[in-house]
Amino acid sequence: MEPDEIKRLTELSLTEKIEHAKSVIAEGLERFSQDALYVAWTGGKDSTTMLWLYREACRALGKPLPKTMFIDEGSVFEEIWELVEQVKNLWNVEVAVVKNTDVSAKAEKMGDLIRVADLNPRNRAEVAKLEFNDESFPFEPESFVGNHLMKTVAMNVFLEDKAVKALSTAIRWDEQQARVKEQAFSPRANPEHIRIHPILHFKERDIWDTIHANKIPYCSLYCQGYRSLGAKGSTFKNSDIPAWEQDLENTTERAGRGQAKEQVMEKLRDLGYM
């Protein structure tokens, strides 16, 4: 996407942003059949807002709401499950829960070592692709191997099995600039499909404004001060005040993610690294 176009879209009014998102959604619904399009739903604020936008667009167009895909990476907050259950019933959402059970069945708890040799051929091949040669790895969804198997592989297998042609995700340009190359419709390989990005141009503040103005349900963890939700074992509060009351413009949204990483960084900083 051209920088000028990104600037224009991210500076629209909220009403205009919502209209633009709905037009992306309408184009997606036009291009892909009901069976071939899934909405990636994490139970977080961004993807729930995206789902609400789909619901609004579908109502206006007289189309059914697309099915959703929820990745269970093995460490989901109870509060997220509650929100998913609530919204599912409220909006009548069809949810496909996707889980790499071949991996998760081999661990009783976080941190348990899983032997690569015990995995099915697909997972073994995926581990080899990472150039990971150890015999075992710890079951931790946000670790290098764990993340790949429990999120990426779980999702790719689902996309292949269901012959999904388009997956809508709730990434935003303002999260990191490496995302500037993303467009409303971005092709992906392995497996080949289109990513639909209806809310690329939303800022974190826009998400909360949309949620509050339209009474969109949100996960109770945000009230406790969490701003960005990941796996349960590695996500922490940014502050004790609700997410939307924090200084969204000048502090980091994902600072509460990957706390062990934060601790490592602290140790390194003390000795002059980072």
Added chain:
Amino acid sequence: MGIFKKSKNNFKPKSVVVGLDGVPFSLLANLRKSGIIPNMSSIFDNGYFGQMSVSIPEISSVSWSSFMTGKQSGEHGIYGFIDLEPGTYNMFFPNYLDIKALPLWDEIAQNGKKSVIINMPATYPAREINGALISGFVAIDINKAVSPRALVPKLNELGYRIDIDTAKARHDPELLFNDLDATLAGRQRAVDLLWQEVDWDLFIVVITGTDRLMHFLWTAYEQEDHPYHQAFLDYFTKLDDFIGQLYDRFINAGTSNLDFKKFYMLSDHGFCKINKEVYLNRWLEENGYLKFQKNPPETIMDIGSGSRVFALDPSRLYINQESRYPLGTVASSDYDQLRQELKTGLEALKSDSGDPVVKKVHFKEELFHGPYLSAAPDLVVLSNPGYDLKGKVSSSEVFGQTDLEGMHTQDDAFFYSSDGAELKSIFEAKKMIRRPF
């Protein structure tokens, strides 16, 4: 029975290795002359004691990984404390799970040999070994730093600490010395415990307090009128007691055949005084190679469009290749020329006082080879002593100063062997130590 067992044990090879993180050859040679370290001094009188070079970059995670595997980064895969996930700017912290070559103790375990490893950097999280392992820096959680896990409560009872409280100690010398003593005492108790508890063949203990002390208070070593000069020397005397006891217990106790006992000591890099810190990313920005998307940037993930090169701690340069990174700009046809240009530019860099900052810029193929070469930095910079290279992203000047006083050196580590075997490079240590096993 007892007599047979004992005499059999006399011919069983046993080795002890003491690692002194960051301790320079030149410092030990100096303290030896001034009588601060009498035990080490007499140990060094018997055997080989000399200067040793280490990995580039000269940092603990890379150097100790090279020690334990006998390989360089292209073969063991560890290039620094921080690395990027392939094809992204996402940082991760390589740890023990990422080492791709077999450490010494796992190799000798194949011959049934047992090891005790205490406080070895770059071994976190701990995994099962034949014997016992306590991980060192950067270990966060003691519960994940010890194998077998059953040792955790015992170590807690002994007041074992992984490291000093670096966050506080950096700004508080009193607390620094208290913490150094407490941590050394805890290390001593862990040594006592595992010396008895495990029927070991190889025993390794690493002292990391030395590195902390020299980072924070190097001038206390150099300046005799420094308020903490004596405290600095006292710490080395306490360390000397620790080593003396260990050596006596190992070499002098019993009637064992000395030919089968080997005592080694080494460091993973040297130290010297920081004259200036040098911020490579700022140099890249000022010379038009690097742009950040926001000001100030927080991490390398804030890299902006149009960037051609970026740096990671402490001295690694990466060409932002089109084929490799999401915001990549450099075509492979321009790669060689750009590297040459960077080498020329950096080797010409002078400090305010006119000193050449850089000793040598290495291309990756000069330093690394092996299956993990693709993850290597494209260039690694080796500085002259006094100029401490940093990969920090937010700096308004190329040169700066912080409260850190000491920096690592690459060619002034040390090695000692009780059998007189010479060793000049840390990459050779594993081969030597594993020979009897």
